[in-house]
Structures are given as structure tokens and as C-alpha cells.
Amino acid sequence: MKEHANGNGNGNDQVVFEIGVVIPRRVVQVKDESFECAHVLVQEFQKVGFVVERVIGIADEFIKLAAPLETLGRAAAALQIKKRTHIGMDLQFEVEEVEAFVKQPDGSVFSWFERFQCYCHLINGIVNNSDSVITLEFDGEQIYWEIGECLLQKLESENVVKQVFPLHDEKKRKTLLRSWAFHWWDLTNQPIDDIYSYYGSKIAIYFAFLGMYTRWLLFPAVFGLTLQFIDFGSLKLVVFPAFFIMVILWAVMFSQFWKRKNAALLARWPVSPAVEDDPEYMTPGRKGCSLQPPMELIKVFETDKVKGKEVFRRYEWFGRFMRFRNDAIVIFSIICLQLPFELAYAHLFEVASSDTIKFGLTAIYLCAIQYITKFGGKVCVRLIKYEDNENTEKRADSLVYKVFGLYFMQTYIGVFYHALLHRNFSTLRKVLIQRLLLSEVLENLVENSVPYLKYTYKKYRVRRKKKKEKGESREKIQFTSRVEKEYLKPSYSASIGEELEDGLFDDFLELALQFGMIMMFACAFPPAFAFAAVNNIMEIRTDALKLLAILRRPIPRAAATVGAWLNIFQFLTVMSICTNCALLAWLYDEEGKWKIEPGLAVILIIEHVLLLIKFGFSRLVPEEPAWVKANRAKHTIQAQDMCSKKLLRTISGGEKKFHLVKKLE
Numbered sequence: 001m002k003e004h005a006n007g008n009g010n011g012n013d014q015v016v017f018e019i020g021v022v023i024p025r026r027v028v029q030v031k032d033e034s035f036e037c038a039h040v041l042v043q044e045f046q047k048v049g050f051v052v053e054r055v056i057g058i059a060d061e062f063i064k065l066a067a068p069l070e071t072l073g074r075a076a077a078a079l080q081i082k083k084r085t086h087i088g089m090d091l092q093f094e095v096e097e098v099e100a101f102v103k104q105p106d107g108s109v110f111s112w113f114e115r116f117q118c119y120c121h122l123i124n125g126i127v128n129n130s131d132s133v134i135t136l137e138f139d140g141e142q143i144y145w146e147i148g149e150c151l152l153q154k155l156e157s158e159n160v161v162k163q164v165f166p167l168h169d170e171k172k173r174k175t176l177l178r179s180w181a182f183h184w185w186d187l188t189n190q191p192i193d194d195i196y197s198y199y200g201s202k203i204a205i206y207f208a209f210l211g212m213y214t215r216w217l218l219f220p221a222v223f224g225l226t227l228q229f230i231d232f233g234s235l236k237l238v239v240f241p242a243f244f245i246m247v248i249l250w251a252v253m254f255s256q257f258w259k260r261k262n263a264a265l266l267a268r269w270p271v272s273p274a275v276e277d278d279p280e281y282m283t284p285g286r287k288g289c290s291l292q293p294p295m296e297l298i299k300v301f302e303t304d305k306v307k308g309k310e311v312f313r314r315y316e317w318f319g320r321f322m323r324f325r326n327d328a329i330v331i332f333s334i335i336c337l338q339l340p341f342e343l344a345y346a347h348l349f350e351v352a353s354s355d356t357i358k359f360g361l362t363a364i365y366l367c368a369i370q371y372i373t374k375f376g377g378k379v380c381v382r383l384i385k386y387e388d389n390e391n392t393e394k395r396a397d398s399l400v401y402k403v404f405g406l407y408f409m410q411t412y413i414g415v416f417y418h419a420l421l422h423r424n425f426s427t428l429r430k431v432l433i434q435r436l437l438l439s440e441v442l443e444n445l446v447e448n449s450v451p452y453l454k455y456t457y458k459k460y461r462v463r464r465k466k467k468k469e470k471g472e473s474r475e476k477i478q479f480t481s482r483v484e485k486e487y488l489k490p491s492y493s494a495s496i497g498e499e500l501e502d503g504l505f506d507d508f509l510e511l512a513l514q515f516g517m518i519m520m521f522a523c524a525f526p527p528a529f530a531f532a533a534v535n536n537i538m539e540i541r542t543d544a545l546k547l548l549a550i551l552r553r554p555i556p557r558a559a560a561t562v563g564a565w566l567n568i569f570q571f572l573t574v575m576s577i578c579t580n581c582a583l584l585a586w587l588y589d590e591e592g593k594w595k596i597e598p599g600l601a602v603i604l605i606i607e608h609v610l611l612l613i614k615f616g617f618s619r620l621v622p623e624e625p626a627w628v629k630a631n632r633a634k635h636t637i638q639a640q641d642m643c644s645k646k647l648l649r650t651i652s653g654g655e656k657k658f659h660l661v662k663k664l665e
Contacts, residue, residue, distance in 0.1 A: 015051055016169050017064035019119050020483050022162040025061055026139050037138040037160050038063070044126045044151055049074070057484035059462045064167065064483055067119060072110055073098065075118035083114075084270040087642065088635020102270040106197040111270070113200045113556040116166065123164070126151045166553040167486060172198050173548055181544035187537055188214045190544075192265070199547070200556035201271050205262070206504050207540070209562050210511065212261055214536035216254050220247055221533040224526030240523050241606065244580045247522045247529075248610050251573040255566065256621035263624040266560055267631060319388025323398065326383040330402045333379075338372065338409050346417040369410055376406045377496030384500070393557075396500045397564035403496055404512065404568055411435075411513050415521065419583070425524055432525045435517060440535040443510060448542050451490045451550045458488040492547065492554040502554055507543060508565045511536075515569055519576035523583045573614060581607040 023038050033039040038054070042063060045052045049071030055062040067075075073095040076083075082090040083101045093101065104111050110118070127150050128134055134145040138160050145154055155161040176198060179191050188211045196204035223243060232239045345365045352358045380402040389395040418431045463477045479485050492503035514535070518528040547554070584606075 015066050016171075017051075017053065017066045017167055017483075018115065018169070019065040019123075019164065020167045020487065021063040021065065021164050022487055023061045023063065023160060024139075024162060025056070025059060035135060035137050037136050037143065037155060040134075040136055041151065041155065041161075045123075048122045048126060050122070055481045055483050057481050057487075058466050058477060058479065060162065060484065060487070062481065062483045062487070065119065065123075067115070067122070069109060070095075071122070072115060072118045075121045076110065076114065079117060079121050081114055081117065087638045088632065089639045104197055104270060105193040105268075108197065111196075111200065111556075112198065113558055116556050123152055124150055163487070165487065165491070166555060167483060168548075168553045169198070170482065176544070177548050181541055181548055184541055188212075188540065190540065193268075196269055199554065200558075201269065202502075202504060202557040202559035203547070203554065204269075205265065205559060205562060206507060207543075208261065208265060209258065210507075210536060210540060210543075212258060213254065213511070213515075214533060214540065216250065217529055217533040217536065220250055220522075221527075221530040224522075224529045227526040241584055243526055244523050244584060245606065245610065247519065248573065248577055248580075249613065251519060251569075251576070252614050252617045253621070255570055255573070256617055256623070258562075258566070259623040260621070260625050262561055263628050267628045271560055315388070323387045323389075326380075326387060326398075327402070329383065330376075330380065330405055333376070334405050334409050338376075338406065339413065341368070341372070342409055342413040343417060346414045350421065373403075373406055373410065374496065377403055381497045381499060392500065393559055393563060396497075396505075399497045399500050400505070400508075400564040400568070404509065407509060407513060408516070412516065412520065415517075419521075419524075428521070428524045432517070432521055432528060436528060436531050440514070440531060444535070444539065444542060447506075447510075448546055448550070451546065454490045455488055455550065462488065486552055489550065489552045492551045502557060503551070504557075508562070512565060512568050512572065516572040516575070519572055520579040521583070522576065523580045574611070577607055577610045577614070 021041070023041075026038075038061060042052050042054065045063065045065060049068060051066040051068065053064045053066075055064060073093070076093040077095055081093045083093050085091050085100050086102060091100075098109060101109065103109060108115075128145050128147050130147065133147060136143040136145055138158070143154070143158050143160070145151060152161060152164070172194075176191070176194060179194065183189075190207055190211050192204055192208050192211075195207055223246065227239060227243060345361065348361055349358055352361060377399075380399055383402070384395050384398050387395070387398060389398060415428075415431055415435065419428050459479065462479075466477050479488075494501035494503060494505035496505070514532055518532050521528070
């Protein structure tokens with residue numbers, strides 16, 4: 001296997017550094033660097049096969065790591081990583097048989113997630129294999145590297161290594177800036193394959209979902225604008241129910257066709273659909289924790305299968321009971337604690353006599369709700385630790401369900417209150433416009449400006465600290481190394497539960513809340529779909545710019561679908577059937593006051609029919625395209641043929657050997 005410095009194996013010998021290690025700059029310089037921490041760390045990195053480069057920054061030192069294909073291949077074989085072969089089977093990777101495996105869309109042998117796994121394995125695998133404790137030095141202090149101890153974990157505990165983080169590939173980053181972030185005239189079109197190659201499947205799946213969702217929004221957006229600007233007169237009592245039915249069918253079809261799109265992407269990318277069943281992904285310097293049943297249970301099952309089945313059954317149902325208990329705790333807390341708080345704020349805001357009091361109430365509410373949400377998120381994370389979830393993605397899904405309940409109450413209860421209190425479409429529309437403008441415009445502004453301000457402030461602090469060390473110097477301090485600039489950038493982390501989720505949690509949450517707002521009150525404000533479409537077109541480019549220019553390169557996550565978020569979208573679709581039927585039940589007259597008398601039976605019939613259609617369409621529209629099924633069937637037949645031939649040759653060879661032994665006897 002030919003070795004390439006960039007670890008891609010695509011014929012490009014240019015070194016691409018993908019991991020950065022941060023070490024504080026030394027104050028005390030030593031003559032003999034043989035046992036100096038940074039020197040030893042560099043030596044150990046080189047021993048495992050990394051290409052290493054040291055960079056001296058303004059406040060810290062940086063060690064950049066690149067892995068040749070040979071090094072990655074050894075790590076992949078040690079990790080027993082399974083990769084897709086040309087016959088469609090996922091087989092354990094072997095260095096000698098590299099040509100048998102399907103390459104990535106960019107020509108790489110390994111995906112970014114697989115490469116990151118290999119980096120983590122190699123870095124965590126650096127241990128003291130000598131027969132004695134090794135004494136290291138850093139800034140005049142001695143550090144004892146115990147036998148069998150991981151070097152990186154030791155240096156992290158001693159604050160010698162500050163952080164290990166992924167680095168941007170500058171060439172690919174600039175290419176994506178041109179073809180993705182700055183490509184506004186393509187509206188929803190995106191280089192999804194390039195995004196997958198650079199960021200991994202989870203982020204690529206999100207942007208594929210966002211692009212498809214935005215394209216599909218264009219149809220109800222046009223319909224909604226037509227209803228807004230054309231006066232249908234007496235026909236409005238027919239047009240609005242028709243719009244409502246169309247929107248529900250649109251949402252149901254979108255969910256089903258997204259599943260088909262998702263299946264097509266997984267067939268196109270060499271990603272196994274079972275990737276979610278992998279163990280928890282690892283972070284450099286930390287070992288992933290296994291979520292498999294305890295070894296004691298496995299031993300009991302091996303010794304006594306009858307007793308073992310009973311023990312496993314109790315273990316399984318206890319885990320399910322814990323999940324049910326945790327969900328019940330969250331729901332009870334939302335109903336008993338958050339709901340009264342939200343209703344109290346909505347009521348006080350309505351009865352407040354002056355704008356000053358309303359402004360003060362809103363300020364207090366915003367501060368309080370942020371604290372409540374953060375506290376609720378921490379409680380959810382602690383509860384999830386006691387659940388028996390198979391892997392990190394399942395635990396993340398559990399967090400999504402729980403935290404979305406908090407945001408659901410926070411986002412929609414005020415709108416429900418206004419709808420029930422006033423029973424006036426014009427008032428309800430004003431509330432929806434305010435909420436949409438606040439959620440769409442202000443959140444986008446905050447989402448993109450806050451990381452940049454954090455980055456600017458960090459650079460200011462580093463410059464200020466350096467100037468203090470130099471004394472009164474008017475010389476402007478410049479950041480010359482890109483790795484130091486990347487280190488100062490904020491990470492792509494979740495606002496809640498960053499132990500389980502990354503920044504996609506907030507992006508998906510924003511989409512789900514938007515979907516709920518435009519769907520549940522579709523009859524009250526049809527142009528909301530146009531607001532959402534315009535916002536999402538901007539969101540695609542601003543999110544791309546945020547990832548490429550403002551934030552560090554995210555740690556890749558293994559995910560083959562959007563996970564719990566699709567279930568939340570489907571839940572909101574069912575909720576929108578109920579809420580829009582409630583809106584239509586009070587058909588408004590010339591004064592805009594809702595009436596409950598006319599058409600109530602028709603509305604109830606429409607509700608039940610739409611609920612049946614919602615669940616019936618899942619049978620009508622297949623979740624996989626026919627070509628995906630045919631391709632999988634073809635690969636299965638090829639694999640069976642190859643296995644059959646190999647088995648027959650083995651049996652035939654065994655028979656010949658048996659007859660030869662008989663003759664010799």
C-alpha cells in the first residue's frame with residue numbers, strides 16, 4: 001500500500017495536518033530537552049507514525065499532527081473498523097486489501113469520522129511501556145509518567161496539554177467557502193458530497209435536510225402569499241380549510257420523501273446504516289465508555305442460559321422503566337412548574353397598563369426562562385446517565401425529546417394564551433409576526449455574531465497579556481499562525497447538554513420550533529411559510545459561513561439519520577391537525593370575532609380524515625427508492641455467490657486432503 005502524507009490515498013502527497021495539540025509556552029528553558037514534556041510528546045507522536053510540526057504562537061505552543069495512509073491503516077485494522085466493499089458488504093478493514101474497499105466521494109480511503117477515530121486510538125495508545133517510571137520536566141517541575149499510563153491523559157491532568165482539537169484543511173475550507181457559503185444565487189443547492197467528506201455524515205445530513213425542507217417550503221409559501229394578498233370574499237370559508245388540508249398533506253409527504261432522500265444519501269455514501277450502533281465515539285485523551293450490558297450478566301448467561309435469560313429480561317425492563325420514569329419526571333415538571341410560570345407571564349403582560357412595565361416584565365421573563373431552560377437541561381443530562389441507552393446517539397435522542405418539551409412550552413404557550421384570550425385572528429397574526437421576526441431575525445443575528453465576538457475578545461485578551469509581559473510596547477501583535485487562530489475560535493457545541501450533543505442540537509431545535517410555529521397556526525397566518533422559506537435560504541449560507549470561518553472544525557459524529565428530530569416533526573404535524581381544526585371551528589365573521597356554530601361537524605370530520613391520512617401515507621410512500629433496494633439485493637446476491645464459492649472450494653480441498661490421507665494409510 002502506497003503511503004501518502006495526507007492519509008487520503010488519492011494520489012496527493014501534500015501534508016494535511018488534521019489535529020492540533022496545545023501546550024503552554026515555557027517560562028523556564030532547559031539545556032537538555034531529552035525529558036522535556038513537549039519534546040517527549042513529539043517523539044512519541046513520531047514513533048506511532050505521525051507527521052509532526054511544532055509551531056510557536058503568541059501565548060502557546062502547538063503540535064500539529066498528520067497521519068499517512070499507512071499509519072491510519074494500522075489504526076483502522078487495530079480498531080476493527082468495518083468498511084463497505086465493492087460488493088456492498090461491510091467487512092473489517094485490512095491494510096493489504098485496501099483496493100477492495102469503496103473510497104469516499106473525495107477519493108479518500110477513510111472518511112473524516114474514521115480518520116478521527118484512528119487519530120484518537122493512536123494518541124490514546126501512547127503509554128509508558130518501559131519497566132520503570134519516567135520522569136518528565138516542564139517549566140522546572142517534575143512529572144512522573146507511571147508504567148502503563150496514557151501520556152496525553154497524564155499531561156492533561158498536569159495542565160501541560162491544554163487541548164486537543166481538529167484542524168481545518170485550508171485548501172478544502174476555501175473551496176467550500178466559494179462553492180457553498182458564498183454561493184447565494186443557487187438558493188437551496190449545496191455541495192452535499194463535499195460537506196460529507198469534510199465534516200462527516202451528521203452535519204451533511206443536517207444540511208441535506210435543511211435544503212430539502214427549504215425547497216419544499218416554496219410551494220406553501222406561494223399559496224400562503226396568495227391568500228394574504230387576494231381577497232376571496234365569501235370564498236374564504238372554503239379557501240382556508242383547503243389551505244389547511246394542503247399544508248397537512250405537504251408535511252406528511254415531506255416526512256416520507258425525506259426518508260427516501262436519506263436512504264439515497266446513505267446508499268451513495270459509504271456509510272453503514274448500522275453506524276448508530278457503534279460504541280460511543282472517543283475524544284483525544286479520553287476513553288469512550290461502553291454501554292454494553294455488564295460482564296457479570298454475560299457470564300451468568302454463559303453458565304446458565306435459563307437463569308441468564310431471566311436476568312437479562314429484568315435488566316432490559318429495568319432500563320425501560322428508568323427511561324419511562326425520567327420522561328414522567330420531565331413532563332410532570334413542565335406541567336407543574338414551567339406551565340404556571342409561562343401563563344403568569346402571559347397574563348401579566350396582557351394586564352400591564354404601561355409599556356415600561358411590559359418591557360420590565362419581558363426582561364425579567366427572558367432572564368428567568370434562560371435560567372430555567374439551562375437548569376432543566378442539566379437535570380435532563382443527569383437523568384439520562386441512569387438510562388440504559390445503547391450508544392451516544394441514543395442518549396442524545398433522549399436528551400432531544402426531554403429538552404424539546406421545555407422549549408415547546410416556552411415557545412407556544414404564549415401564542416395559545418393569546419389565541420384563547422382574544423379569539424381574534426388579527427390579534428393572533430400580530431403575535432405570530434412578532435414571534436417569527438424575533439425567532440428568525442434576532443436569533444440568526446445572535447447565533448452568528450456571538451461566536452465572532454467571543455473570538456475577537458479572546459484575541460484581545462491574548463494581545464493584552466503579551467503586551468503586559470513586554471511592558472509598555474506600542475508594537476501591534478499579529479497572529480501569524482493559523483493553528484493559533486483556530487484554537488482561539490469557539491467550538492461547535494450545544495447550548496444544553498454539550499456532553500451528549502454538538503451545535504447541531506441548536507440548529508435542529510431552531511428548525512423544529514419554526515416548523516411548529518408555521519404549521520400549528522397555518523390558518524391564522526398563511527404568509528408564515530414565506531417568512532420561513534426566506535429565513536432558511538439565508539440560514540443555509542450563514543450556517544455554512546459560521547462553520548467554515550467563525551468556528552473550529554467540529555468533532556465528527558456518527559449518525560445516519562436526523563434521529564429524534566424527524567419524530568418531533570411528525571409529532572408537530574399531528575399537533576397542527578388539532579390546532580388548525582380548533583382555529584377553523586371558530587369561523588370568523590365580518591367583525592373578525594370567532595364563531596363556533598357553523599361547520600363544526602365538518603371540521604371534526606376533516607380532523608379525523610387527516611389523522612388517518614397522516615398514518616396511511618407511511619404505507620403509500622415507500623421509505624426507500626426502488627434503485628436502493630435493487631442495489632442492495634444485487635450486492636447481497638454477489639456476496640452470497642462469493643461466500644458459496646469460497647465455502648465449496650474449502651470443502652472440496654478438505655475432501656481431497658481426506659482421500660490423500662486415506663491412501664497413505
